[in-house]
Amino acid sequence: MTAAPALSVRNLTTTFDLGASRVAAVRDVSFDVMPGEVLGLVGESGSGKSVTLRSLTRLLPSGAEVSGQVIWQGRNLVGLAPKDLRKVRGGEISMIFQEPATALNPVLPIRVQIEENLRAHTTLDRAGRRRRSQELLDLVGIPDAARRLDEYPHQFSGGMRQRAMIAIALASAPRLLLADEPTTALDVTIQDQILNLILDLRDELGMSVVLVTHDLGVIAQTCDRMAVMYAGRIVEEGGVSPVLGHPAHAYTLGLLGSVPQAGTERTVLRSIEGTPPALSAIPPGCAFAPRCVFATDICRTRAPELVGTTEGHAAACHHSAMVRHQLGVSA
Amino acid sequence: MTADQPLISVQEVSKSFELKRTLSERFSGLPPRAVHALNGINLDIRRGETLGLVGESGCGKSTLARCLVRLYEVDGGRVWFEGRDIAGLSGTGLRAFNRRVQMIFQDPYSSLNPRMSVAQTLAEALNVHRMVPPGRVAARIAELLELVGLPQDAAGKHPHEFSGGQRQRIGIARALSVEPEVLVADELVSALDVSVQAQVVNLLLELQEKLDLTVVFVAHDLRLVRHVSHRVAVMYLGKVVEIGPTEELFRAPRHPYTQALLKAAPSLDPSQRSRKVAARGELPSPIDLPSGCLFNSRCAHVTAHCRAEVPRLEPRRGVHQVACLIDPSDRTDPS
Structure with a gap:
């Protein structure tokens, strides 16, 4: 692609204070998001995918430290004063969360929660805000919007709450939507509705999306490009079809093998032995080496760099040539 | 008993849960309302098979699982085990039933006693059902740990010292300690990461083969259900809408809900994208059920017919059964 990226992240590292020591939840992560692109961050619990997303706008607990660069509209958000960052956060960059029941304020009607964001990030007057909040509920597909605006979150179903949260996020007309497991708590038919809604809004509003999920199927169905995270690092990235079709990192291959696929019913799944390492005890060399069937001596001593294998597809694996000979998703 | 007689037979089972009345409802003398979790379930479970129960939240799959092991008493209908109504069991008959039909729960964090070591947890089950003489308990615990792939030093540890996947293995070991014939696994792996899910699913399939188990596999994940089940029952609002052999049901789903569910499940193949929503709307309230077909x-x-008449679960072309009123030409004569 020749266009300039909308968001450019370089060497992002996030550490947390554990009292006696610090641990790095995200280590040296770099990626770009193009205008109108949906980038998926995928990984298992503790891989650092959610912390990466939250580090972009420093939505982190006190004691967390972010270094590196997050270049947005020509500015580095890392090191931006809290007052200036607040204008970006929830304004140009909006976020939606996994659990809308806890992300919404239970004691305020939905209308107040949407208008709050309109007041903070637009110049609309009172009447304009009222009109706009109803338009937003219509936009996210909540039927009977005029009446439902005055209802409280507990009167909404899980899917409708997620729609309401998306309406709040869209109130500021963001250029970038950060979505942290937005459909994990939802049933599959509702998940399908919400993911389609996010894609429709991307098309309509031309915004970019970073979608964090643990579900490779969600990535395959919604994202343009994807990055696979393990133990705080990006281990593989590229277009969704090349990465899922010809994975170049042993971990990606293992993840794909762990997901049951049609035609192999009741056979042994290619699972990954063991469990991911604790952040305080990340093995030297390649963090995945202790669980990897391809691992050799070099993997246990030298950390692999993220290097390109083909156009726009990169993996941090000493044995990516060998991994690529295995099969990914059977097409 | 003949060989093709089902091991467990569920007939017209219904179950509802009464809601607490609000103060104003009590003052106005309104009768308590109820959540209708199961609304006339019919299905058979055959010896040695894995039956998958699949559906979204509120479809009643977990309630049905609990009715199968008599954790819940049914309101209507019957659950037969080897030709006997389990509601009528008591004393030694009930004890034997409890031993032969075991349940494994979704959450290994809350279903294990945090104050008991693994050895104590397993010994309790072994002693309650007098599975081995007291002198053999330690040896049997060692065998069980080996069976589920846990190291021997696990015996002295407590649940908090294990990862989620290992805890689920402890749950499986506890269920297997009493040498059951039926395992009812309610969302066995849904709390686990995908790489660990695969390990536990592999273990379940291996154990089923080795120990000749009948398995009821309750899950919302269609890929998992397809992977482990011989037959699958799809549930919606407390009814079975379609049941049949896994391969046929996934290749040629007949009920519109099954079709929507399969379409909504995100495929790993990016070339199979669809930007059309699989099913509109949301689950109706299980308190005020719609008339006619619940879907x-x-x-x-x-x-209009669908709003008036309740469809029955009937055989269609092929071997599987569907509860749907549309396209009656598909129906074969059940006689």
């Missing part, structure tokens, strides 16, 4: 409010093929 009619979301069905793309709905007719």
Whole structure:
């Protein structure tokens, strides 16, 4: 692609204070998001995918430290004063969360929660805000919007709450939507509705999306490009079809093998032995080496760099040539 | 008993849970309302098979699982085990039933006693059912740990010292300690990461083969259900809408809900994208059930007939059964 990226992240590292020591939840992560692109961050619990997303706008607990660069509209958000960052956060960059029941304020009607964001990030007057909040509920597909605006979150179903949260996020007309497991708590038919809604809004509003999920199927169905995270690092990235079709990192291959696929019913799944390492005890060399069937001596001593294998597809694996000979998703 | 007689037979089972009345409802003398979790379930479970129960939240799959092991008493209908109504069991008959039909729960964090070591947890089950003489308990615990792939030093540890996947293995070891014939696994791996899910699913399939188990596999994940089940029952609002052999049901789903569910499940193949929503709307309230077919409010093929008549689960072309009123030409004569 020749266009300039909308968001450019370089060497992002996030550490947390554990009292006696610090641990790095995200280590040296770099990626770009193009205008109108949906980038998926995928990984298992503790891989650092959610912390990466939250580090972009420093939505982190006190004691967390972010270094590196997050270049947005020509500015580095890392090191931006809290007052200036607040204008970006929830304004140009909006976020939606996994659990809308806890992300919404239970004691305020939905209308107040949407208008709050309109007041903070637009110049609309009172009447304009009222009109706009109803338009937003219509936009996210909540039927009977005029009446439902005055209802409280507990009167909404899980899917409708997620729609309401998306309406709040869209109130500021963001250029970038950060979505942290937005459909994990939802049933599959509702998940399908919400993911389609996010894609429709991307098309309509031309915004970019970073979608964090643990579900490779969600990535395959919604994202343009994807990055696979393990133990705080990006281990593989590229277009969704090349990465899922010809994975170049042993971990990606293992993840794909762990997901049951049609035609192999009741056979042994290619699972990954063991469990991911604790952040305080990340093995030297390649963090995945202790669980990897391809691992050799070099993997246990030298950390692999993220290097390109083909156009726009990169993996941090000493044995990516060998991994690529295995099969990914059977097409 | 003949060989093809089902091991467990569920007939017209219904179960509802009464809601607490609000103060104003009590003052106005309104009768308590109820959540209708199961609304006339019919299915058979055959010896040695894995039956998958699949559906979204509120479809009643977990309630049905609990009715199968008599954790819940049914309101209506019957659950037969080897030709005996389990509601009528008591004393030694009930004890034997409890031993032969075991349940494994979704959450290994809350279903294990945090104050008991693994050895104590397993010994309790072994002693309650007098599975081995007291002198053999330690040896049997060692065998069980080996069976589920846990190291021997696990015996002295407590649940908090294990990862989620290992805890689920402890749950499986506890269920297997009493040498059951039926395992009812309620969302066995849904709390686990995908790489660990695969390990536990592999273990379940291996154990089923080795120990000749009948398995009821309750899950919302269609890929998992397809992977482990010989037959699958799809549930919606407390009813079975379609049941049949896994391969046929996934290749040629007949009920509009099954079709929507399969379409909504995100495929790993990016070339199979669809930007059309699989099913509109949301689950109706299980308190005030719709009339006629329970799926009619979301069905793309709905007719006036569907709002009036309740469809019965009937055989269609092929071997599987479908509860749907549309396209009656598909129906074969059950006689």
